[in-house]
Amino acid sequence: MSARLGRVAIGVLAGAFAAALIVAGSAVSLPLRSGDSGRIRLSWSARPERIETCRTLSDEEVAALSEHMRRQVECEGRFATYALEVTVDGQLVEQSVITGGGLRADRPIHYLRDFEVADGKREFRLSLVRRETVPETPGADDAGPDRERDDDDHDDDAARREPGRSERERSERRRREQTALPPLLELDTTIVIQPGQVVIVTFDPVRQEFGFVTR
Amino acid sequence: MRSLERGARRLLGALDAGANRAWGWRWNPLHQSGTIAVAMLLLLLATGAYLIFVYRISAPSESVARIAASPWLGGWMRTVHRYASDVFIVAAVLHLVRIFAQSRSWGPRVVAWLSGLMLLGAGLVCAWTGFVMAWDSFGERLAREGARLLDVLPIFSEPLSRIFAGDRPVPSAFFFVNLFIHIGLPLAMGALLWLHVSRVARPVLLPPRRINWTIVALLIVAAVMFPARLGPAADPFITPGETPINFFTAWWLPLSERAPAGLSWGFGLAVALGLVLVPRLARRPRQDSLAPSVVDSRLCTGCNQCPQDCPWEAITMVPRDDDRPTLVALVDPMRCVSCGICAGSCAPMGVGPPGRTGRDQLADVRLVIGADIGHLAAKPAVAVCCAQAPRQQVDALRSQGAHVHMVSCVGNLHSSVVEMLIRSGAPGVVVCGCPPRDCTSREGPKWLGERLFNDREAELQPRVDRRRVKVMTLAPGTAKEVLAQFLELAEGFAALDRPEVEPGEPELECEPTVVVAGKGRR
Structure with a gap:
């Protein structure tokens, strides 16, 4: 009888031990950060600047194109790349070259990087500089309006088919330029980081500047 | 590997x-x-x-x-x-x-x-x-x-x-x-x-x-x-400490x-x-102990037992290509895992992996018995052990004087082998299998029990004294219980051969039982 009771006791204890293993393994506490550090998170999306050379097409060139492809101004070029440098208290914590997304680097830049910093008052400096130099050439918008006027005056048929085409092209180029990253962006400031706090540095495409997002 | x-x-x-x-x-x-x-x-x-x-x-x-x-x-x-x-x-x-x-x-x-x-x-x-x-x-x-x-x-x-x-x-x-x-x-x-x-x-x-x-x-x-x-x-602005x-x-x-x-x-x-x-x-080569089962169509009576017992649905009954009126078993080698369960299910011993059919098993036992038909009688029991059983426990049985006869799986064991061992003078046969839910052949111990004690085809013949046939389970960590169980069974077999102490006392009919080792009695 006592042997049987002993076996039952061993079985119960073993069952309790197995259950304890499940309970213990279900939530193992692991540290997420070292000590009282905080984090700075660089997180933004922006369009890289398009570096391009534009020219106004002649009447003959426009006429040679299919109707639905009759652009007034033709631009060729590529997207800019940027050098990013981040220092905290004068110490370089991030240095990289940023290109547009996609295989052809023609998609928006999506940037996300985290790094740990000690808590307290920190000198934070970020610079994002376009790496390419842009030659001083007449822009497409200089040629555009004249071309548009020529079209309006001399090609009524085309204007009737595509009214406001040139204006649309111009506004599209303007919109792209306005939403693209400017050649130089800098953020130089002092921030106070609490233990465990995450400070997010992001890009505001409307104000064309970097800023902090905190709670 | x-x-x-x-x-x-x-x-x-x-x-x-x-x-x-x-x-x-x-x-x-x-x-x-x-x-x-x-x-x-x-x-x-x-x-x-x-x-x-x-x-x-x-x-x-x-x-x-x-x-x-x-x-x-x-x-x-x-x-x-x-x-x-x-x-x-x-x-x-x-x-x-x-x-x-x-x-x-x-x-x-x-x-x-x-x-x-x-x-x-x-x-x-x-x-x-x-x-x-x-x-x-x-x-x-x-x-x-x-x-x-x-x-x-x-x-x-x-x-x-x-x-x-x-x-x-x-x-x-x-x-x-x-x-x-x-x-x-x-x-x-x-x-x-x-x-x-x-x-x-x-x-x-x-x-x-x-x-x-x-x-x-x-x-x-x-x-x-x-x-x-x-x-x-979750808060993107806070990193908790842990x-x-x-x-x-x-x-x-x-x-x-x-x-x-x-x-x-x-x-x-x-x-x-x-x-x-x-x-x-x-993967291993599908030969020798891993070769798929084969059917000897001359022996197959079309009883439909092997398809019922096969744990892998590898056997079907198909029309014969001779003039006999029954069906014949057909093994799909792509589904057969060579567990040998079918060999134990076939009364005429016409199916099974090469070298492990009922006939092959009987031939093996005949070799064991050899010319000296009485040497098994000198043993306390014959232990028919699964090849997957813990080696130490098998050795322990051997050290207790048991004659150990290995089979690939107890589900592979043909009941005629048990009968032959008893008829050859063995005081008793203890079939030692794995825990039923740990059988690599899936249903070995299950079909073994059915065949030995519940008349499932191919059943142990009624002429065999069931008191001399027992089943034990060898599982890791139960060596002490296994040994004690074996000694108890061997003592029981020995008692059967002792003369009756009180003549005239009515003989009790013995119910066939499955005796198992360790704590898993039933």
């Missing part, structure tokens, strides 16, 4: 020995790992069905915190859901290790192996999405890491990681997709489970009730006493977070590829 299998066998042997000592082989949950995983899946469905009604994708962390705080149903229901997922993963991994250690992953079992891997993978993804649903610091961590890993694949126009960056709120569409995966995957797991058991006859899907309800009760008690921890609500991590499903997380995403992918894919390739690497 062989050394890995040996290592896994040793590990399993040690675990089994511990569990057998604690609960006895009959109630050893490690033998039921596959069925326990299924039971946990059902428990997850039952508890999940409740939780899904109180979960809100518009306020994930708040709704889960409310569930966790509920003193009546929600709190422990959520915890049982969590613990059941842990047990599911542990049971599935143990099941995988057992199948690997017993080299049951290749040949006709490839479909079961691969579908089992997919079930485990689906279970892990389900657990992942479940933790993300809670949207506490751990869920957020898992979501971030998942997004980081997915972002290296060139499939998303915008990196998923930016969803959790904090410069904008996490869209509720994310939680909707996460919930959709969490609910959709278990449905896929149902289909995978069907595939998993589709090639076996009489699949056992649930553990014995006693084990099943004991585990459920344990989980409920644990849930009430130790509610699952919920980390602080976070509770589920070890069973996310042991890799701290390592992966520190490694480049490519390295994490490389490691994960290498492990997955290695597991997928196990059947290819572990």
